[in-house]
Amino acid sequence: MGLSVLTEEENTIRDAIHQLVRDTIAKTSAEFDRTQTFPRVNMELLGKQGYLGMIVDPQWGGGGATYLAQTLVVEAIAAADPATAVIYEVHNSLHIEGIWRYGTDVQKARYLPSLCQGTAIGAFAITEANAGSNAAALTTRAERHGDRYILNGRKMFITSAGEADRYLVFATVDPSLGERGITAFIVEKGSQGLSFGPPEDKMGIRASRTSELILDNVEVPVDQRLGEEGQGYAMALYLLDGGRIGIAAQSIGIMTTALERSLAYARQREQFGEPIGHYQGVQWRLADMATDLHAARMMTYEAARRREEGPSQRPLFAMAKLFASEKAVQHAADAIQIFGGYGYMREYGVERLLRDAKVTEIYEGTSEMMRLVIASRLLKNYDLDNI
Numbered sequence: 062m063g064l065s066v067l068t069e070e071e072n073t074i075r076d077a078i079h080q081l082v083r084d085t086i087a088k089t090s091a092e093f094d095r096t097q098t099f100p101r102v103n104m105e106l107l108g109k110q111g112y113l114g115m116i117v118d119p120q121w122g123g124g125g126a127t128y129l130a131q132t133l134v135v136e137a138i139a140a141a142d143p144a145t146a147v148i149y150e151v152h153n154s155l156h157i158e159g160i161w162r163y164g165t166d167v168q169k170a171r172y173l174p175s176l177c178q179g180t181a182i183g184a185f186a187i188t189e190a191n192a193g194s195n196a197a198a199l200t201t202r203a204e205r206h207g208d209r210y211i212l213n214g215r216k217m218f219i220t221s222a223g224e225a226d227r228y229l230v231f232a233t234v235d236p237s238l239g240e241r242g243i244t245a246f247i248v249e250k251g252s253q254g255l256s257f258g259p260p261e262d263k264m265g266i267r268a269s270r271t272s273e274l275i276l277d278n279v280e281v282p283v284d285q286r287l288g289e290e291g292q293g294y295a296m297a298l299y300l301l302d303g304g305r306i307g308i309a310a311q312s313i314g315i316m317t318t319a320l321e322r323s324l325a326y327a328r329q330r331e332q333f334g335e336p337i338g339h340y341q342g343v344q345w346r347l348a349d350m351a352t353d354l355h356a357a358r359m360m361t362y363e364a365a366r367r368r369e370e371g372p373s374q375r376p377l378f379a380m381a382k383l384f385a386s387e388k389a390v391q392h393a394a395d396a397i398q399i400f401g402g403y404g405y406m407r408e409y410g411v412e413r414l415l416r417d418a419k420v421t422e423i424y425e426g427t428s429e430m431m432r433l434v435i436a437s438r439l440l441k442n443y444d445l446d447n448i
């Protein structure tokens with residue numbers, strides 16, 4: 062039957078990706094989490110099945126689908142494997158979309174087909190040790206020497222660092238210009254002077270690799286600069302708008318699993334001679350979880366539908382991420398509570414929901430940053446008719 066807010070094609074994609082995830086990604090998810098195995102195999106599969114670069118036009122190897130279709134794919138993957146979901150999301154929303162929107166035709170022809178096929182993985186590197194929420198304070202330097210730039214600096218907490226084949230790296234060509242000096246570069250793995258720290262030992266999304274990226278006199282030809290000098294910061298913010306919709310979708314995937322697992326358990330677990338789902342204390346929790354899930358979904362789908370409106374709708378993208386991520390963390394804890402002591406045991410796979418959910422409130426802009434984005438625009442000129 063499908064959701065009325067989706068087109069027929071989007072509903073078809075939604076059914077198909079859920080089926081694919083059930084048959085494949087879901088089966089290896091717990092093992093990959095336990096062994097911290099990078100799920101390259103999932104990315105290759107998604108590429109073969111046409112789920113990478115979905116919004117890119119077919120001319121460059123993409124699918125020509127809507128932004129909402131891609132959002133549905135993040136959600137479906139996250140319901141089974143939030144680690145693959147974030148790798149997918151960074152690859153598509155931050156890396157591929159960057160090249161597709163801002164690249165020259167030569168760059169698109171050179172980079173997009175392999176990214177859309179899944180034979181190359183893309184990453185996005187802006188954060189530094191002293192430039193997190195305030196990314197504009199980055200100090201990684203790009204100095205021009207003739208037809209190349211020399212990049213020096215260190216990037217922190219980079220998703221897929223060491224595994225990805227290409228990196229969108231943000232560096233300043235002139236620190237005195239502040240954010241107007243920030244410029245984006247496509248840096249290829251294997252470049253001399255490019256190295257990576259060891260994988261971070263994370264609380265959750267353990268199959269995704271997060272590492273430092275180190276640039277030590279890395280030479281980048283001018284034709285690997287993305288856009289013009291000084292455009293990088295605006296680009297990063299634009300891409301992160303989409304990324305936030307993706308993280309909202311990742312959160313919804315986690316919420317869906319939290320609710321499904323909780324319902325199944327509430328039906329079968331008996332205490333005091335009744336299934337625990339007969340008790341109002343449990344029922345109300347389930348009802349609230351379902352209501353939040355529906356609200357988060359509608360907010361996220363609306364944000365995805367309006368993605369093309371760009372920065373003018375930045376508060377909508379931030380609201381979707383803020384609401385969905387905070388609810389995902391809450392619902393993961395609710396699911397553990399419904400499972401009682403069993404929920405606390407790794408064997409039941411419910412504690413993982415909380416480990417995986419927590420980071421959705423942090424990356425691609427913390428909840429506090431989302432509130433700042435929303436409030437500052439509300440106080441300026443945001444048209445309340447949008448919400």
Ligand SMILES: Cc1cc2nc3c(=O)[nH]c(=O)nc-3n(C[C@H](O)[C@H](O)[C@H](O)COP(=O)(O)OP(=O)(O)OC[C@H]3O[C@@H](n4cnc5c(N)ncnc54)[C@H](O)[C@@H]3O)c2cc1C
Pocket residue numbers: 151184185186187188190192193194195217218219220221263271420423424425426427428429430433
């Ligand atoms: C698993 C993981 C993967 C990541 N992947 C990537 C990636 O692929 N690429 C990339 O570039 N980065 C990545 N990041 C970095 C991520 O985006 C940053 O961690 C995030 O933006 C927060 O920055 P920070 O960690 O330096 O925290 P800080 O900015 O130091 O914030 C610390 C706390 O202070 C709060 N705070 C800061 N300023 C304010 C303020 N003005 N008002 C109120 N509160 C404030 C924050 O909300 C937070 O609670 C990743 C991070 C993680 C954990």
